[in-house]
Amino acid sequence: MTRDADTVRAFVDGELDDLTAARIAREAQGDPELASAIAAERRLRDTLGTHFNRVLAEPVPERLSAPVEAARKVVSLDEARQRRFGFNARTLRWAGPAMAAALVLAVAIPALQRGGQTESRDSLTFAANDLAQALDTQLVADQRQGSETRVLLSFADQDGTLCRGFARADLSGIACREDGGWHLRVQRDGVDLSANDYRQAGSVDSAILAAAQDMAAGPALDAAGERAARASGWKRR
Amino acid sequence: MVALLPRLRRFASGLARDRADGDDLVQLTVERALDSRAQWQPGTRLDSWMMRIMRNIWIDEGRKKTRRAQTFVAEEAGIAVGGDGGQEAAAELGDVGRAMNRLPDDQREAVMLVLVEGYKYAEAAEIVGCPVGTLTSRLGRGREALLHMLGEAA
Structure with a gap:
């Protein structure tokens, strides 16, 4: 049928x-x-x-980002002027629909995402709630049985951005600490962490490790490196 | 817009048949978007708007590019290898890249928007500017062809 x-x-x-x-x-x-x-x-x-998705992990060539950065400076000048003189007509005309749309997005997006562990900002996916907290605090070294998120490894990419591979029951992937939070650069299916399904867990793990290998600029962080990274708030190195 | 650049590069890498052409496409898209940013309606999605600009440029430039690519493909691939910091263009393309490159443009575009960029059918149809039914049938044919070429037809 x-x-x-x-x-x-x-x-x-x-x-x-x-x-x-x-x-x-x-x-x-x-x-x-x-x-x-x-x-x-x-x-x-x-x-x-x-x-x-490999493209996402690559640094953006300067010839592509430079025009945007240059334009942004011009825009922020405009904004500075606007702040001085209050709202202009254009802002007012768009403010209503924009706020309405933002509200719709805010309401609609969490429902679409898997179990609220991710949220979308500027159309990029970031870790949220438990996942974000686990990525902030949990170290590979002191992982406990029964925790909902398993952190597989931490590493720095070519820009020095710190990234962490993780697996959960609802999703797994690689998240990198950017200005807006943990940006999910790789997203894969979840893993049954409670059952002894080593085969399934193994294939997801190795897919993530392979993706990490493509992204990483050097070896994965050791326990001391991870602790130091956590202490610095996972700031870019 | 800066945050969107990696995604624009991803979409472009699927539309254009090689990475150098893909980045040219991103550059043109960024320029066009900056020039006409007054036309973007705040409150609508910036990413969809830019993807639409990109695919329109790609359609416009398509015929020219394809002709050029056929003539200079070997040479350009050589340049791209150096420019990419040692990544081997041929290996990078792989089975998936080759299979994608064999799809007709309209199917490749549908596959990229829905399966890679994660747009809903309706959003992808709006970016392409076609009815949803047309989009899904292109998507379906593209997928069948890919599954077949990648040996998963069984």
Whole structure:
């Protein structure tokens, strides 16, 4: 019944309503063919993500960022002028819709994200709540059984930004400490941390370690390095 | 906008068939966006707006670029290797890159927007400027072709 490819794809893309999505998830449990179609689509998403996300970790060439930085200076001059003279008509005209849109975003986005462990700002995904706290405080060395987030490693990228690979039941990935918080540069599926599913955990771990290897400028931080990094608030080195 | 640059580079690296062309595309997009920033409506998504600018430039420039790429592809790839700080363009492209490059432009664009950039169907259709049904059918054909080429058709 649910064999048609468009529905399977829409399911994987999160485009179905909750009811239909739940029905398909149920059907997939008793239908190996459907389950494998879903798995193939998910793998394709992952494969594409791994391939194209490497760009995100690279430093942006100056010829691309320089014009934006230059324009930003001009804009902030305008803003300074505006602060002196109060709001102009343009600001007022847009303020209402902009605030309404911001409110819609604020309400809509947490619901879309997985379990509230991430939030979207400027269309980038940042760690939130428990995940953000774990990344701030938890060290690889003093990991306890039963904690919800497992930190796999910490390292510095080519810019000296500190990044941490992690795994949770709802998602795993690599987050890097930027001005706005822990920016998720790599996002992957969750891992069942409670069950003894070493195979599944192992494949996600190794995917993250491989991604980390591509991003890292040197070896992973040792225990002392991690403690020092935490003490400095994970500031860029 | 600075925060968007890595994502713009990612999208461009999927649209253009090599990284050097991709960064040229980002540069043109940034220039066009800065020139016409008065047209951006605060409260709407800056990223969608810039992706739309990018794909429009890409469509405009497409024919020219493809012709140039066919003539100079070897030479440019050589330059890109040095420019990328030693990364090997050929290895970097890999199976996924080659498979993507074989997709027709409209399918590649749909795949990038939904599967890589994570847009909803409706958002991606708006960026492309086509009906949602058209977008999903391009997306479907693109995926089928990719699964086939990457050997996961079974």
